[in-house]
Amino acid sequence: MNDDPTNSYTVGLNYSGFTPASGAPSVATLAPPGTGITTAAGGSASSQTIAPYSAEVVTLQPGTTATPPTTPGTPTASNVTSTGATLSWTASTSSSGLAGYDVVSVTGGTETVVASPTTNSATLTGLTPSTAYTFAVYARDTAGNRSARSGTVAVTTSAGSTGGASCKVTYTPNVWGGGFTGNVTVANTGTAPWTSWTVAFAFPGDEKVTSAWNATVTQSGANVTATSLSYNGAIAPGATTSFGFQGTWSASSASPTAFTVNGSACTTG
Template identity: 50%
Template sequence: MRSRTRTPARPRPLHAAALAAALLGLLLPLFALGPPAQAAPAAPAGFRVENGRLLERSGNDFVMRGVNHAHTWYPNQIGALAHIKAKGANTVRVVLSSGDRWTRNDTADVANVVAQCKRNRLICVLEVHDTTGYGEQSGAVTLARAADYWIGVQSALTGQEDHVIVNIGNEPYGNNAYAGWTADTKAAIQKLRAAGFDHTLMVDAPNWGQDWAFTMRDNAASVFAADPDANTVFSIHMYGVFDTAAEVSDYLNRFVAAKLPLVVGEFGHDHSDGNPDEDAILATAQRLGIGYLGWSWSGNGGGVEYLDMVTGFDPNQLTGWGQRLFNGANGIAATAKEAAVYSGSGGDTTPPTAPGTPTASGVTSSSATLTWAAATDATGVTGYDVVRVSGTAESGATTTTGTSTTLTGLTPATSYTFAVYARDAAGNRSPRSGTVTLTTASGGSTAACAVGYRVTGEWSGGFQGELVLRNTGTSAINGWTLRWAFAGGQRVSHLWGGTATQAGADVTVTAASYTANIPAAGSVTLGFTATRGSTNPAPTAFTLNGASCASS
């Protein structure tokens, strides 16, 4: 062993040319090898973010198309996941509670939610709602507290990285002290990573999710950089702050331009804080390939019941908002693609058998009940679509999970032909059943009413209309349901003065509390907006509470 204190021999001097040659000999191997090798980050276990896009393990670009479901408040409505899937969604955002403001969803319950999502071939976005409005809302908890909850139920989530995205906390700041969002969000992400969470994480904006102060927008890059897995998605909630197409487009485009992943984690067609531009949200999200999750399936209260997509958790009672989101332009049915983890290699591609030919019963002037024999499928039938058939064309789609349905809003003395399709959990559709033809009764009874219908404005692809419902009788009308059919493919997107649902061409409007009473010789006025095709024919017949109503 040589002594460390040994003085080295003094080197001999080199001429310039020799020195250059010597240096070149030392550097050439380095150039050949390229820059020093760096350890590549470990591949994410499931979903991952690359270049501002959310990808599945398969490498497919995944765009969320789905809805929110209030599981923590309605734990007995877990069957809603099957109904949400049957409407075409590929994702469901599930409301959970850490136990700080509502009943805690424990590990067993979370595991069951995940199992039901997988059974119904839905990607599960799980969120803790107790953080909502922290700093302004009494009882709201911190993101750190939400992270503790996730760690507490971690065993239900480990290994589910292909199927579950963890939305750390819902709307984690109100309109007070929201500047703390950036540091708190970074800390929560790092806390979960340190605990071993390999999932894609989702983080909501402050300002009740709407980010009107642009805290999330302006700090998203640093938050993303703070995730050691580089696997965080941002979520904006769009309500009254986003009431113009320009505001929607500007916000979404900024994230796309910065190559930062974004989804619209909540939005509606109306809200107490303003009227969001849902058409712009849907169109811009589709154009940019950004995911969206509408609020919410059913069970809303506190004055925002109009945000229910179905009435009373009944999948056969789509509201106007539900019709718009599921079946309208750029909606879920037209744009959703099932996750590759379900429909990729090895996925179920076998459709169910055709249902039996339906039979009709209980035919009246405005309704009929159809019943058919069940279809069969190896993995189970999740729903049936009843369609109206005219020659080779089909219209409408009344969806049900059972083998019968009652169709309402039919026109008196009219011939209809119907058929049925079955769907399975993978979204495969069966061959069409045989058809049944029925003719509605002539009606006979006539209500003491008249309906005036007019178009008050039109634009490309849409229009605004008005209906004046007059009581021509001698006694008051207390509560009413008005029905008519559109002949030109029009679809009601929003209605005031009542609650509208639409199945195919048939529109049903139930009275609002302030229009339910119509005194003798009195009237109420309803307004609506709707989409249209190349023509816009007016309805020719109306019924009020099942009886014919004159046009005026």
């Protein structure tokens, strides 16, 4: 409290048996005419300047010396099916107690938690057939600290089944020097409707997909998978849908000739 009506004073703060967190603490200030209290971060845990004729309450947070868990081992995949996989990794250690792990699916710079086991393995379900995934693992301790991310593992699910349905795929390219677009028309030539679809194929050349529309398109090496979106997954018997992509090429822009839908081979035309 500063009861001087004209001068500010700087106060040094020291503590015994307590280490405050770094950064500016929360400071509640009662200033003239004394009808309200303002709260804001200000000063430091070791120094505060008190304005004339005012009072301050400084709220400190404890510092932490907690060491996060060690980094989990790079996961390995087993029992890979069309819709699931099992991941396992070398366990982490923690000085404050290990709480569990976060398994994340990595897509570019985005991470999505897909499992949070308490042991060093996880069984993943609900994956899409014929789709490439990248997974990694974090460890968590009982204090809420997270380890560095493990190495990544690439997993490609096996083909599913269309339930006996037939399909036809028409691929229409537009090629220029170093670039191309590909338009893909998918037809349900069977008797059962589809609720979703995954088209898979391989480029015979060195094409690389850079963008896509009307489908989520991923590429691993020469292998490409395209999965339906929320608005175009349902295809009735005799109906069609289409999607496309743009890409680059260097040595060869040869078109793919073999396609599958949900794991079943399709005719082309």
